[in-house]
Amino acid sequence: MALGMNCWGWRRKPFGSAGRDAVLSVLRHRYVREKQHAMRYRQHAERMSYPQFRNALLSIAAEEELHAQWLAAKILDLGEKLPDVIPIHVPREQNSWFYLRTDLEEERRCCGELQNDLSAINDDFPETAALLKIIENDGKRHRAEIRDMLARSDPQSVAQE
Numbered sequence: 001m002a003l004g005m006n007c008w009g010w011r012r013k014p015f016g017s018a019g020r021d022a023v024l025s026v027l028r029h030r031y032v033r034e035k036q037h038a039m040r041y042r043q044h045a046e047r048m049s050y051p052q053f054r055n056a057l058l059s060i061a062a063e064e065e066l067h068a069q070w071l072a073a074k075i076l077d078l079g080e081k082l083p084d085v086i087p088i089h090v091p092r093e094q095n096s097w098f099y100l101r102t103d104l105e106e107e108r109r110c111c112g113e114l115q116n117d118l119s120a121i122n123d124d125f126p127e128t129a130a131l132l133k134i135i136e137n138d139g140k141r142h143r144a145e146i147r148d149m150l151a152r153s154d155p156q157s158v159a160q161e
Helices: 017-046 051-075 097-123 125-154
Strands: none
Touching: 017 051, 017 097, 017 125, 051 097, 051 125, 097 125
């Protein structure tokens, strides 16, 4: 379907300020979330007992940071400033399993947010939608990696950190 045309061939109205505001809202929200995810993964990685889990979380954090850079570029291309990101502090947990469980829950929550973000921009912004779909696919892979780490970790371990 050609840009600006619906399935019957009628032209849609050009993108107005409401459409621009909607995509900017989505981009800002995702940018902040991706930056906070990267922070959380780095903090969790520092507290991992298993070096392979630490490395996996640092790799995920790097991908989340890359997502934030892509989103930042889109925001700046639209002539806007980047939103402030409030640093997060991760409380100490009993063992690595608790951090991984929290990461999995956060990735699931993020998946739902991404679905809402995609529906908010519809097909009016195909480049942004494509970027969000890449982020969504990476999130699916991250969830699988975290589930695997959870399955290999023992929630009963009492490795006090």
